[in-house]
Amino acid sequence: MSILSLNDITAGYGGDAPILHGVSLSLEPGEIVSIIGPNGAGKSTAMKAVFGMLDMRGGSVVLDDEDITGEAPEKVVARGVCFVPQTDNVFPNLSVEENLEMGAYILKGPIDEPLSHVYDLFPPLLEKRKQAAGTLSGGQRQMVAMGRALMLSPKVLMLDEPTAGLSPKYAQEIFDLVLRVNAAGTPVLMVEQNAKQALAISHRGYVLVDGHNRHEGTGKDLIADREVAEMFLGG
Amino acid sequence: MDQLYGYLNYAMFLMTMAGIYAVMALGLNLNWGVTGLFNVGVAGFFAIGAYTSAIFSTEETSKHIGGFELPIGVGLIAAMITSGIIAYFVGRICIRLRSDYLAIATIGIAEIFRLILKNEMWATNGTRGISNIPRPMEGLVQPFGPIAYMIMVFAIVAVIYWLMERGRNSPWGRVMMAIRDNELAARAAGKNVERLRIQAFVLGSMLMGLGGGLTAHFFKFVGPEATDPLLTTFILWVMLIVGGSGNNRGAILGCLIIWTLWSATEIVTSQATGDWATRIPFMRMFLIGLVLQIVLQKFPGGLLPEKLPEGRRKSNDDGG
Amino acid sequence: MGELLVFFNFYFVPGLVLGSIYALGAIGVSLVFGILRFAHFAHGDLMSVGAFIALAVVSTTGMDPLYAIPFAIVGTVAFTLGIDKVFYKPFRDKSTIVLVIASFGIALMLRSLILVSWGGEVQTYSVGIVRPLVFLDSIRIAERHIWIIGLTVILMLIVHWILTRTRTGKAMRAVSDSPELARLAGISTENVVKATWIIGGSLCACAGVFIGWDTQLQATMGWDLMLPIFAATILGGIGRPYGAMAGGLIIGMAEEISAYAWLGDGPLLSPGYKTGIAFAIMVLMLIWRPSGLFRGRVY
Numbered sequence: 138m139s140i141l142s143l144n145d146i147t148a149g150y151g152g153d154a155p156i157l158h159g160v161s162l163s164l165e166p167g168e169i170v171s172i173i174g175p176n177g178a179g180k181s182t183a184m185k186a187v188f189g190m191l192d193m194r195g196g197s198v199v200l201d202d203e204d205i206t207g208e209a210p211e212k213v214v215a216r217g218v219c220f221v222p223q224t225d226n227v228f229p230n231l232s233v234e235e236n237l238e239m240g241a242y243i244l245k246g247p248i249d250e251p252l253s254h255v256y257d258l259f260p261p262l263l264e265k266r267k268q269a270a271g272t273l274s275g276g277q278r279q280m281v282a283m284g285r286a287l288m289l290s291p292k293v294l295m296l297d298e299p300t301a302g303l304s305p306k307y308a309q310e311i312f313d314l315v316l317r318v319n320a321a322g323t324p325v326l327m328v329e330q331n332a333k334q335a336l337a338i339s340h341r342g343y344v345l346v347d348g349h350n351r352h353e354g355t356g357k358d359l360i361a362d363r364e365v366a367e368m369f370l371g372g
Numbered sequence: 373m374d375q376l377y378g379y380l381n382y383a384m385f386l387m388t389m390a391g392i393y394a395v396m397a398l399g400l401n402l403n404w405g406v407t408g409l410f411n412v413g414v415a416g417f418f419a420i421g422a423y424t425s426a427i428f429s430t431e432e433t434s435k436h437i438g439g440f441e442l443p444i445g446v447g448l449i450a451a452m453i454t455s456g457i458i459a460y461f462v463g464r465i466c467i468r469l470r471s472d473y474l475a476i477a478t479i480g481i482a483e484i485f486r487l488i489l490k491n492e493m494w495a496t497n498g499t500r501g502i503s504n505i506p507r508p509m510e511g512l513v514q515p516f517g518p519i520a521y522m523i524m525v526f527a528i529v530a531v532i533y534w535l536m537e538r539g540r541n542s543p544w545g546r547v548m549m550a551i552r553d554n555e556l557a558a559r560a561a562g563k564n565v566e567r568l569r570i571q572a573f574v575l576g577s578m579l580m581g582l583g584g585g586l587t588a589h590f591f592k593f594v595g596p597e598a599t600d601p602l603l604t605t606f607i608l609w610v611m612l613i614v615g616g617s618g619n620n621r622g623a624i625l626g627c628l629i630i631w632t633l634w635s636a637t638e639i640v641t642s643q644a645t646g647d648w649a650t651r652i653p654f655m656r657m658f659l660i661g662l663v664l665q666i667v668l669q670k671f672p673g674g675l676l677p678e679k680l681p682e683g684r685r686k687s688n689d690d691g692g
Numbered sequence: 693m694g695e696l697l698v699f700f701n702f703y704f705v706p707g708l709v710l711g712s713i714y715a716l717g718a719i720g721v722s723l724v725f726g727i728l729r730f731a732h733f734a735h736g737d738l739m740s741v742g743a744f745i746a747l748a749v750v751s752t753t754g755m756d757p758l759y760a761i762p763f764a765i766v767g768t769v770a771f772t773l774g775i776d777k778v779f780y781k782p783f784r785d786k787s788t789i790v791l792v793i794a795s796f797g798i799a800l801m802l803r804s805l806i807l808v809s810w811g812g813e814v815q816t817y818s819v820g821i822v823r824p825l826v827f828l829d830s831i832r833i834a835e836r837h838i839w840i841i842g843l844t845v846i847l848m849l850i851v852h853w854i855l856t857r858t859r860t861g862k863a864m865r866a867v868s869d870s871p872e873l874a875r876l877a878g879i880s881t882e883n884v885v886k887a888t889w890i891i892g893g894s895l896c897a898c899a900g901v902f903i904g905w906d907t908q909l910q911a912t913m914g915w916d917l918m919l920p921i922f923a924a925t926i927l928g929g930i931g932r933p934y935g936a937m938a939g940g941l942i943i944g945m946a947e948e949i950s951a952y953a954w955l956g957d958g959p960l961l962s963p964g965y966k967t968g969i970a971f972a973i974m975v976l977m978l979i980w981r982p983s984g985l986f987r988g989r990v991y
Binding site for chain 3: 410412466469471472476477479490491650651652654655657658661672
């Protein structure tokens with residue numbers, strides 16, 4: 138039974154034409170799933186559907202057997218789905234530690250445990266915890282962004298293009314972080330432009346084109362698929 | 373019979389002032405409704421226009437500069453030109469500013485003008501202001517003098533309305549609205565956004581200067597506090613918002629409605645007696661403010677929402 | 693030595709006092725700018741409200757304006773939260789301009805309430821001349837100036853403590869950085885907004901009482917400070933409360949010492965043009981460095 142599933146979603150922004158047409162995808166426990174596709178395919182939009190940030194025309198979003206279609210972001214977060222957006226994903230003027238604290242804002246009790254868990258996952262953050270997040274390097278910032286999202290020990294971690302703008306070497310570092318997070322027990326759903334590297338660490342992947350499901354399969358299968366390779370794994 | 377006469381006189385006064393405000397509202401509509409410039413410095417250009425026209429047309433006196441005794445028409449034109457020139461320099465500095473920054477800057481500028489007018493006593497007679505400003509056609513037998521002035525103001529409103537409508541529907545007007553709605557696209561299309569905005573700013577401010585000049589001649593007096601500058605600015609904005617910003621007819625309608633409301637409340641509050649007599653008139657300001665809030669919340673487009681020229685759709689606020 | 697004393701007594705200390713008042717106003721404006729994202733034109737008139745509430749208390753009980761401050765704070769915060777709920781909240785996610793216009797209207801409405809209640813004449817908290825305290829035989833400082841400066845320092849420290857040590861304060865800074873990310877972290881924007889108004893309103897009340905205490909009260913007292921306060925906010929950097937503190941002090945000081953006879957006999961700048969300084973500084977900043985001294989947001 139999947140942790141998170143998007144079923145036949147047709148949705149868009151406001152009164153405009155829908156961007157997603159009957160898109161379906163799911164995330165099983167323990168998995169890393171990548172959503173890849175050309176620009177404008179609706180990948181990031183699919184993520185926003187989970188957070189009720191779209192005008193839903195059809196379909197549903199189910200988390201752990203509960204229908205959460207159209208619920209406000211705050212509610213979805215409280216249910217245990219944490220999201221790292223592509224841009225503006227840290228609070229630049231807050232320190233590393235303060236960023237993490239904000240991740241746990243809705244927790245009532247003390248946050249020492251989640252905090253030390255995140256520092257264990259990302260040791261460089263412990264060293265820089267008093268530093269303003271905006272002054273960190275791209276890779277470290279991504280750690281803060283993910284760490285912030287992990288403070289609630291979410292059921293699902295969603296990442297929107299975590300390696301955008303990073304060189305292949307740094308991108309690989311980020312993918313290593315994703316692997317680490319997943320190994321510690323969190324299923325990850327991510328949208329990626331770096332299709333090949335993303336699929337290489339993913340259990341499964343979905344290819345979206347023009348707001349439609351196009352391909353689906355295990356990471357390895359998709360990498361090997363000729364059509365997928367032609368589309369954007371070339372080079 | 374006397375009472376009727378009194379009412380008619382009052383009605384004329386009301387209509388004349390509404391007309392003067394209409395002139396300024398058309399200017400503000402050009403700034404805000406058409407071009408999207410948040411100009412809160414209305415009072416500044418109003419004052420410049422008023423003083424310029426006064427200085428050009430009054431007699432020689434030791435209290436302030438002037439003594440040119442030129443015809444009022446010249447004074448009014450000078451008022452427009454001076455406002456325009458100053459608006460040009462202000463625009464050069466401020467036009468790039470985003471909306472609320474522009475608001476702060478233009479209010480600051482209005483304040484600076486007021487300070488200069490108050491402090492440079494050799495030129496402006498400071499707080500005592502300039503009096504004995506000639507009024508056109510005042511030599512005529514009552515009541516034809518005020519009637520003539522009112523008709524003159526109406527004529528000016530009609531001409532400016534016609535010009536504004538022509539402008540709005542012209543290629544120039546369409547470019548302005550394109551800039552207002554989507555600056556990036558306009559820039560990408562090669563339009564010199566700054567230059568066009570400055571043009572709109574200057575033209576709008578010229579009309580405010582004209583309004584100031586017309587007021588100066590109407591009251592035969594002008595001073596730095598005479599027309600509570602803040603109230604003038606505020607009432608003008610309320611007029612535009614209530615009537616419908618982006619719509620010239622709406623601007624004029626707004627003037628009529630709000631000025632009538634403003635005057636009607638004066639009639640009511642002037643009946644008060646005793647201790648409250650001096651204080652209750654301030655509730656008029658409160659009422660206008662409240663009207664503004666209600667309109668903003670319930671009728672955001674105003675009474676006559678903007679009618680776009682054919683073939684254009686206003687772009688959505690939330691982009692896809 | 694005598695000149696130095698004159699400078700200190702009559703220009704420097706008043707500069708600190710004025711600067712403190714500007715700073716208190718600017719912190720609030722900067723916070724509102726950063727968190728609610730609009731220029732709050734009614735901020736000055738909220739200061740007036742605070743001052744006049746204190747006046748009501750002082751004139752009915754005869755107590756020192758200092759002790760009327762808590763009443764002013766409670767009253768002003770109540771007004772502020774009420775105004776937000778009725779007049780600003782409906783526009784929460786709408787364009788900035790509507791909020792600016794609405795706040796412009798609120799400013800006038802508040803002022804008219806004061807005018808109806810007290811009239812347009814000048815008022816004061818106390819009657820009679822108060823002699824300044826004298827230190828070391830030559831430094832003369834009015835007692836109220838010591839209070840004003842001292843309390844301002846304390847208030848700034850409290851604001852600092854709130855912003856850096858409390859969950860709500862950090863959430864305020866987070867929302868100021870990125871409201872979208874704050875939402876995704878589950879931060880309640882409404883709570884943050886309320887906290888902002890409570891802090892802003894309290895500072896307004898204090899600033900209002902201070903200026904009424906230092907000079908006099910008048911319905912337009914708050915509005916007249918809006919230009920220097922906006923200038924201080926821009927100077928310090930939008931959304932930078934610490935910048936606002938610095939900006940306020942700089943502008944207050946600049947205004948007061950501009951009247952000093954730096955060159956020759958008369959004041960460097962005619963006192964009638966004092967407000968012009970704030971304006972000039974502001975325009976300079978907007979042209980040269982719109983993000984302010986402390987690199988706030990420019991949008």
